[in-house]
Amino acid sequence: MKKIALILVTLSLLACGGSKTVRTSKKVIKGDWTLSSITYSKSGTYNVTLLNDENKECFENSTWKFIPNNNTGIYSINGVGCSSGDRNFIFTIQEVDELTGLYDFLLKPTDSRGKSVTNTGFRLTLAALSDTVMTWEQTLSVEGEPFVISMNFSKL
Template identity: 65%
Template sequence: MKKIFLFFVAISVLSCGSSKTVRVSKKVIKGDWVLNSITYNQSGNYNVTLLNDASKACFEGSTWSFVPNNNTGAYTINDPSCATGERHFVFTIQEVDAETGLYDFLLKPTNEKHKSETNQGFRLKLSALSDTDMVWQQSVNVSGSAFTLNMNFSKQ
């Protein structure tokens, strides 16, 4: 009887875990990345502040590190004309549509101990992920029109 009970508990735990797609994604995202470029779906010059932190120019060339086993990470702004240094965050990958494999990437800035001071996070679309490249998209509304930022990473 005890073995049957343990079997059902094990099945319950496994069925509540993240999907295989999310587990594979966490394995791929693990490690160090560089944010090479930020592009827009519309032409023009825009004054964009990303993650309530810094401008597009400051973020381009930043280095990112992801530790999926505890859903933490850090990014470092390297541009000397910006407020440089390391920033910490926690993240979650959520599968939005099992058929298409689309994801949401939730990122919450934190302090060094991974505690959020504002409890504010950002929802990004993880639109592409491979062993060498990753693309995040963030949709915002500009003057009543949809506007999409594309953040293009490469793995180090």
């Protein structure tokens, strides 16, 4: 009976704790970042609204704060001609493939109390993460072809 209880406790801790990759990612992502550049996989002029919020020019040089102990954060837009101010969000890092270490970043805009107004979220691939840089990628379809938006962050 004690063995069964020990196994159940161990399994519940593993299920709640997340994988080592996710736990490590949360430690690295913690803190303040700048969205330094946004690039596209194809050349051309595109009118892209990111996160159902603002265009590329407004998001570039925005500041982001990640608080992983409660999976919340704030980003601030301050560009000329942009709807400036703070935006709140909740996020989750979800491992996709344990062998490759690839993982998704799920971001959901909220109000200041953590409540979603639209119940809309965004799935982005966390393509790179180190102590100083982070890259998110979102793949869309443009004229039937894959189109990748890369959001490149640097840690403050």
